[in-house]
Amino acid sequence: MTGKDKLKTVILPVIALLIMICVLLVHFDIPKRAINKIKALSNKEVTVYEEKIDIEGLEEPFTIVFIADAHICLCDNRDADVKDICDSRYKEFERDSKGSEKNFSIVMDYVKKENPDLVIFGGDMADEATYASIEYIEKEIGKLKSPYLFIMGNHDFAYGSEYFSDKAYEEYFTRYDSLNEVKEGCQIKEYDQFAILLLDDYNNQVCDETVDAIQTLKEKGKEVIIAEHVPILPLYEETDIVERTNEIWGGDEYGQSRVLMGDGAVYPKGATNHLIAFASEDDGLVKLLLAGHIHFYHRDKINNNAVQVTAKPAFERGIVKVTLY
Numbered sequence: 440m441t442g443k444d445k446l447k448t449v450i451l452p453v454i455a456l457l458i459m460i461c462v463l464l465v466h467f468d469i470p471k472r473a474i475n476k477i478k479a480l481s482n483k484e485v486t487v488y489e490e491k492i493d494i495e496g497l498e499e500p501f502t503i504v505f506i507a508d509a510h511i512c513l514c515d516n517r518d519a520d521v522k523d524i525c526d527s528r529y530k531e532f533e534r535d536s537k538g539s540e541k542n543f544s545i546v547m548d549y550v551k552k553e554n555p556d557l558v559i560f561g562g563d564m565a566d567e568a569t570y571a572s573i574e575y576i577e578k579e580i581g582k583l584k585s586p587y588l589f590i591m592g593n594h595d596f597a598y599g600s601e602y603f604s605d606k607a608y609e610e611y612f613t614r615y616d617s618l619n620e621v622k623e624g625c626q627i628k629e630y631d632q633f634a635i636l637l638l639d640d641y642n643n644q645v646c647d648e649t650v651d652a653i654q655t656l657k658e659k660g661k662e663v664i665i666a667e668h669v670p671i672l673p674l675y676e677e678t679d680i681v682e683r684t685n686e687i688w689g690g691d692e693y694g695q696s697r698v699l700m701g702d703g704a705v706y707p708k709g710a711t712n713h714l715i716a717f718a719s720e721d722d723g724l725v726k727l728l729l730a731g732h733i734h735f736y737h738r739d740k741i742n743n744n745a746v747q748v749t750a751k752p753a754f755e756r757g758i759v760k761v762t763l764y
């Protein structure tokens with residue numbers, strides 16, 4: 440083949456094809472969408488699920504960011520006993536989500552810029568109660584100008600084989616003193632037009648003091664936001680939350696969820712039953728229940744005018760932003 444033939448049969452058709460592709464790309468706006476896709480995968484992206492809640496009598500909007508399940512797993516020689524466990528969990532998060540501590544830091548930078556009226560940390564900020572993880576969480580929370588509230592998840596004070604044990608409660612729970620000032624497992628944060636009920640339901644049950652707290656809230660008559668780590672199984676209507684949690688976490692031998700609180704899941708005891716009944720009351724005070732634990736975003740009705748929202752985990756850069764108006 441001569442040079443002239445080659446030009447005619449190979450090079451010119453290739454050039455023509457490239458020109459056609461460019462025309463098509465411009466016509467269908469493909470370059471722009473491709474860039475958007477790259478943007479969507481940016482290293483700094485945070486997924487924000489927005490929730491708007493009407494609060495009677497509220498004059499100014501009030502914003503809350505809810506963050507759960509950062510699962511920081513840093514460890515040094517101060518916690519040599521659990522170093523192997525932490526290192527292997529660290530590698531898992533590094534492999535699956537490019538690092539839980541990096542993603543938590545990105546989330547916190549975002550929240551700092553947003554500067555909401557309140558930040559609620561909804562449990563499992565640490566994967567194990569190591570000094571290095573807790574110090575990292577303290578450092579990241581120190582970035583915020585917003586006030587914050589902190590509740591405990593089941594992982595926060597796990598320590599090797601110490602999980603839900605008396606030793607775990609006594610020795611490792613207390614490492615969070617600077618972050619979690621209220622130790623009773625139940626606190627009410629009251630504002631002029633609404634109240635927030637914060638529950639440490641780290642053992643899949645809420646503490647007995649919740650019954651008195653609910654009574655106090657009923658006497659005050661303000662609308663209520665509940666924040667806890669473990670979600671409830673809604674009583675209100677058909678829901679696929681059990682199927683969705685079972686897909687990820689596996690159900691028990693009867694096909695019931697092991698990661699939700701309620702009949703048909705982890706059987707609720709006294710105070711927990713009381714809480715579920717309170718949250719499920721039609722035309723009741725509860726307007727929103729925020730939770731984490733199950734590691735995916737989910738939204739369900741819990742009564743005729745309230746929803747439960749579970750947060751995409753912070754280790755995947757998810758948050759819930761609530762605007763009360």
Ligand SMILES: [Fe+2]
Pocket residue numbers: 508510563592594732733734
């Ligand atoms: Fe978690």
